[in-house]
Amino acid sequence: MNNNDKWYYSWGVIIAALIFVWPLGIALIVMRTQNSKSGAFSATSDKKVYSTVGAVLIVIGVLALIGGGGAMAVFMIAGGGLLIYYSNQLAKKAARNKQYIDLVVNKGETNINKIAMIVNAGYDEVLKELKGLQSAGVLRSCAINEAAHTITIVRQAPRPMQPMYNNMQMGMMGQGMQMGMGQPVPQMQPVSAVMKCPGCGAEYTGTKGSTLECEYCGKKFVF
Secondary structure (H helix, E strand, C coil): CCCCCCCHHHHHHHHHHHHHHHHHHHHHHHHHHHHCCCCHHHHHHHHHHHHHHHHCCCCCCHHHCCCCCCCHHHHHHHHHHHHHHHHHHHHHHHHHHHHHHHHHHHHHEEEEEHHHHHHCHHHHHHHHHHHHHHHHHCCCCCCECCEEEEEEEECCCCCCCHHHHHCHHHHHHHHHHHCCCCCCCCCCCCCCEEEEEEECCEEEEEECCCCCCCCCCCCEEEE
16 A cells, blocks of 8 residues: 555455445445545456455345345345446546556646547546546646646656666676676666556656656556
8 A cells, every 4th residue: 555545445444344334344445446546546456356345245135134134134235236336437447547647647648638539538527537636646746727628747756766686697796706806897787678557557767677666556566
């Protein structure tokens, strides 16, 4: 969980809430996906979890209904169905958020009307979703001009990367020192690489073997 997420958005808290107070658990899931950086993109991978929890609620509700559970059993069945439906909607939303990252961050598109046309949605809907990403801290460095229908973003410096030599390179350097009478061989030049963040799809250029934390979704990955 990245620094922009709250402790109560963690899976441990959500699962505990679903077990003891299931309506609160569902509410936390909704809040997590709407108000956190990671939640804006994790719905695709979390879909199975949401669907499974929804199915479990339905099964428990049906069993309770058979046993004379009454209104509470009906609420559990309804809650499970809504959670399954919501998980499908979240997966679609996460996919669109990745489209926004690709268009605005990777391709530098600034015209919101054009973005709306590409994602096949209305201008007002796209504007609302871009503002949502801005509020969640995903596009915190962007500026939205509603009068001009534009969005501009300045990429911030990513979290410090730490170049690392792999074991083979270190072994070669050690052998070179032995063969060269204790004189170290010249260090190998870092190799640059371009990679997309596995979380949101933002493109970065960095040194192979280095680590980076994505400024948009908070995902840590290695080049």
